[in-house]
Amino acid sequence: MTEPLIVGAMVRTLGAYPSGWRYPGAHRTPQTDAEILRLVAREGEDAGLDYLFFGDWLATGPDLEFRDPYLLARIDPVSAVLFLAGVTSRIGLIATVNTTYADPYATARSLASLDVLTGGRAGINLVTGAEPRAAGNHGRDAHADNESRYDRAEEFVAALRGLWDSWSEDAWIADAERGVLIDPDGLRATDLDGRQVRVTGPLNVARPPQGRIPIVHAGTSPRSRALAATEADLALIAAPQRDDAVATRHALREIAERCGREPETLKVIAPVLPVVADTDADAHRIVERLLALVPLADDAHAGRTAFPANRSVDALADALGVDADDPLRAAAFDSAVSADEAHRLGAAGDALIERVARIAGLRVGGRSGGAGDGILRWRHLVAAHAVPAAFVVGDASTIADHFEAWRDAGAADGFNVLSAFQPAQFQAFTRLAAPELRRRGLLGRGDGVETSTLRDRLTGLRPVTRHDAP
Numbered sequence: 001m002t003e004p005l006i007v008g009a010m011v012r013t014l015g016a017y018p019s020g021w022r023y024p025g026a027h028r029t030p031q032t033d034a035e036i037l038r039l040v041a042r043e044g045e046d047a048g049l050d051y052l053f054f055g056d057w058l059a060t061g062p063d064l065e066f067r068d069p070y071l072l073a074r075i076d077p078v079s080a081v082l083f084l085a086g087v088t089s090r091i092g093l094i095a096t097v098n099t100t101y102a103d104p105y106a107t108a109r110s111l112a113s114l115d116v117l118t119g120g121r122a123g124i125n126l127v128t129g130a131e132p133r134a135a136g137n138h139g140r141d142a143h144a145d146n147e148s149r150y151d152r153a154e155e156f157v158a159a160l161r162g163l164w165d166s167w168s169e170d171a172w173i174a175d176a177e178r179g180v181l182i183d184p185d186g187l188r189a190t191d192l193d194g195r196q197v198r199v200t201g202p203l204n205v206a207r208p209p210q211g212r213i214p215i216v217h218a219g220t221s222p223r224s225r226a227l228a229a230t231e232a233d234l235a236l237i238a239a240p241q242r243d244d245a246v247a248t249r250h251a252l253r254e255i256a257e258r259c260g261r262e263p264e265t266l267k268v269i270a271p272v273l274p275v276v277a278d279t280d281a282d283a284h285r286i287v288e289r290l291l292a293l294v295p296l297a298d299d300a301h302a303g304r305t306a307f308p309a310n311r312s313v314d315a316l317a318d319a320l321g322v323d324a325d326d327p328l329r330a331a332a333f334d335s336a337v338s339a340d341e342a343h344r345l346g347a348a349g350d351a352l353i354e355r356v357a358r359i360a361g362l363r364v365g366g367r368s369g370g371a372g373d374g375i376l377r378w379r380h381l382v383a384a385h386a387v388p389a390a391f392v393v394g395d396a397s398t399i400a401d402h403f404e405a406w407r408d409a410g411a412a413d414g415f416n417v418l419s420a421f422q423p424a425q426f427q428a429f430t431r432l433a434a435p436e437l438r439r440r441g442l443l444g445r446g447d448g449v450e451t452s453t454l455r456d457r458l459t460g461l462r463p464v465t466r467h468d469a470p
């Protein structure tokens with residue numbers, strides 16, 4: 001029997017789709033609310049998810065309001081996982097750390113502490129950062145280039161591994177009678193003297209229960225792939241189509257094998273944004289609403305700071321290569337897209353229209369009777385093009401079909417589940433889709449195990465330390 005997929009929640013409490021916070025009933029002020037974190041954590045744990053994942057971004061600014069509003073203000077990831085350590089007991093907790101700006105000793109220390117406090121449920125997602133403003137927040141003149149960032153990331157990983165290996169398994173003797181607390185030979189210096197990372201060690205936190213805390217990496221460049229393939233337990237990929245994911249997973253595992261690693265030990269995780277409801281039609285209506293709520297370049301947003309340039313019919317027409325003098329460029333957002341206009345959008349337009357039909361059940365043509373009538377309007381097309389997402393839309397069985405098809409095609413070893421808005425869409429996933437995934441054997445790596453480490457869940461392996469190895 002094939003083993004279940006790895007399924008985690010990528011937690012964005014303001015909702016992962018940029019208009020999600022506007023959806024009726026959605027949480028609009030999670031940036032000051034501890035309760036929503038608690039609720040998502042407990043819900044995810046009860047549903048049998050393998051981990052909660054917290055991304056990071058080291059700057060903010062008004063431009064994020066329309067692009068990625070969930071980045072504007074949120075609890076930092078290490079604080080979030082430490083908070084959730086106290087309110088969960090089984091689920092893995094993965095925090096993102098930016099290797100360009102973080103200090104390796106402090107990072108090794110806080111993650112080892114999390115691992116001790118949770119009995120081995122810690123994970124760390126290492127990113128090198130794509131936000132230039134982070135430089136100014138950390139006293140640097142400029143964001144380092146890709147090569148330099150990944151040079152540092154590689155040394156950063158070596159530092160973490162060395163520091164986590166500081167204490168051998170049996171170094172803490174605690175023999176009160178003899179008055180011997182530790183075996184000094186079991187406490188090793190790290191002595192890493194790299195070009196960008198220098199750390200002596202040893203670490204002043206006990207050996208983490210997992211020995212090697214699972215490492216996650218997300219990136220797209222060749223250096224990023226090399227880092228993921230050689231060092232990561234989980235590689236997060238951005239794959240819009242199943243074929244892309246198959247190719248990326250294959251490429252990553254090939255690099256892993258060339259580096260002398262067992263390729264199966266590298267698990268590849270794809271993002272998914274399931275919109276779940278009792279029926280496919282209900283789920284389509286949710287997406288129709290989400291698209292309709294994406295702010296567009298109309299009067300309501302005139303003069304707003306850094307409003308995205310791609311939110312007009314004219315911008316869409318440019319992107320699709322429509323003639324400069326085509327009258328469709330003047331279409332009102334709320335008018336229906338006619339069959340003749342759809343034809344003039346060309347092959348790229350066809351693909352976009354097909355995607356909107358798939359996610360929102362909207363069709364070209366017909367007589368429009370007002371919002372919610374299933375008619376494709378310019379508003380939907382502009383929004384779907386400007387704000388793409390890894391939507392999978394439908395009832396529990398439609399969602400499970402997607403997970404199953406990707407697994408069977410070799411596209412992914414698991415999924416990071418995003419929720420368009422909170423908490424209702426996360427709950428729809430955990431309460432409607434998760435039971436169906438479990439029924440099909442697609443979810444439940446931790447089933448029947450009362451206490452297991454995150455590493456056990458991900459790989460079933462627990463490596464010995466460098467020092468303990470024969």
Ligand SMILES: Cc1cc2nc3c(=O)[nH]c(=O)nc-3n(C[C@H](O)[C@H](O)[C@H](O)COP(=O)(O)O)c2cc1C
Nearest residue numbers: 055056127128129130218219220221224236237238
């Ligand atoms: C699925 C996925 C999740 C990511 N999450 C984060 C994140 O939380 N924080 C961050 O700074 N960058 C994140 N990134 C961005 C990467 O760290 C990386 O900087 C970006 O993809 C550019 O690729 P490169 O670093 O390989 O050049 C993510 C990337 C992917 C593909």
